[in-house]
Amino acid sequence: MVLYKGPRLLDFAKTPQYLQFNKYVLTGYRPVSTAKDCLRSLFYMHNELGNIYTHGALPIIHITLLCYPATRQTALLVYIVLSAYSIYCATTARTNVLRLQAFIWQALFRFGLFLFRVLGSGVGSPNSLRLFVIMDTLAVVGGLINIIQIPERFIPGLFDNWGNSHQIMHVMVICSIIYLHWGTLEDLAWIRTYQCPTEG
Structure with missing residues (x-):
């Protein structure tokens, strides 16, 4: 590419x-x-x-919209554009709050995918959805901890080198990626035996 x-x-x-x-x-x-x-x-x-291109929603989009090829291609393109816009907003943000807000459109897009699965229109392993919800929850909570600056806000100086909010956020993001991995493995195992219904 x-x-x-x-x-x-x-x-x-x-x-x-x-x-x-x-x-x-x-x-x-x-x-x-x-x-x-x-x-x-x-x-x-x-x-x-x-x-950049494999992070987060790309595997989820691919599986959820498996039976809608044209919609899947459009969704992948839209998500890549939203990601590029989010990266631009995050790298030019002047505060932590604005940096977190930069990713709101990605979050809303993924929430739409979750709804699509929950309502039965999208497909995927029944076991993967909860893993993806945990993934996004960990990422959001990590971002909020970074913005709120806990625990260093309560005892300034004690967490300068270890245990500050930025480090906690990174640990939570790593945990989030582990849940993404587990959810994707569930979907890949499930897709081996799944056939999209034929229109008739």
Whole structure:
């Protein structure tokens, strides 16, 4: 997927130190970028492109709208556009509250997918829906903890290095991704034996 000729990518040794957290990924690093550059990075190959496009709702959209191919393609495109817009808003936000609000459209989109499944129009494993609800709940609660700045707000200085709200948020996001993984595995196991009803 190369729709835009991106900047020259960096090797591990040439990346800023704060990005050097995986010594086994040797190439394909984006240089330090502006918000506009981050948005452009949706359209050229680099070593985080897969993370961007596979995060969150893409597997859920694919399974939920399995029997509606045209709608599925449109939904995937809409979600990618919403994600790009959310990333732009989050990277240009001046406060934590505005940063969290940037993702409201993605959240509403996913809520619509959940309703589609609950009401019986969409498809998917009966066991995966609760895992996806837990996934989004963990992510939202983590974001709120980061905004409210608990626990450091109650004892300033004690949580400077460990246990502050930003670290708690990251742990909750990791847990959220684990639930996404489990839910996707449930859906993939379920899809092996599922056939969309034929129109007749």
